[in-house]
Amino acid sequence: MSLNPARVAREFPSRYRLEAAKCAGCGHVAFPARLVCPACRGTKHTAVTLDPAGKVLTFTVIHVPPAEFKGQAPYVLAVVELADGVRVTCQVADVDPAAVKTGMPVSLEFRRIQEDGEAGVIAYGHKAVPA
Numbered sequence: 168m169s170l171n172p173a174r175v176a177r178e179f180p181s182r183y184r185l186e187a188a189k190c191a192g193c194g195h196v197a198f199p200a201r202l203v204c205p206a207c208r209g210t211k212h213t214a215v216t217l218d219p220a221g222k223v224l225t226f227t228v229i230h231v232p233p234a235e236f237k238g239q240a241p242y243v244l245a246v247v248e249l250a251d252g253v254r255v256t257c258q259v260a261d262v263d264p265a266a267v268k269t270g271m272p273v274s275l276e277f278r279r280i281q282e283d284g285e286a287g288v289i290a291y292g293h294k295a296v297p298a
């Protein structure tokens with residue numbers, strides 16, 4: 168029996184699926200979803216799936232990474248702002264670090280983030296790629 172990718176995706180926490188909470192009171196979009204709106208303290212929300220398109224708000228190039236990202240340096244760590252105003256901190260992949268610029272259009276993709284060779288554990292999350 169093979170692994171069903173759609174089923175695997177459903178079983179990941181909602182933040183990996185870009186599921187956010189939109190406040191019924193003020194329209195603030197919280198990601199990851201929260202029980203209480205950080206803007207108006209409202210508690211009524213609707214679930215929304217964020218558009219993965221965004222732009223690089225600010226970024227830095229990591230030359231000396233923490234142990235779990237060893238072998239990936241240099242890489243770009245950016246704050247990406249999505250259309251809903253939500254900001255996500257993530258790596259920018261598939262690009263020469265020297266080519267990354269503030270305001271660059273990107274799209275979030277679900278990628279492998281790190282792999283623990285000894286334990287065989289693979290962590291997944293979002294990375295931004297040039298749009």
Ligand SMILES: [Zn+2]
Nearest residue numbers: 190193204207
């Ligand atoms: Zn609110």
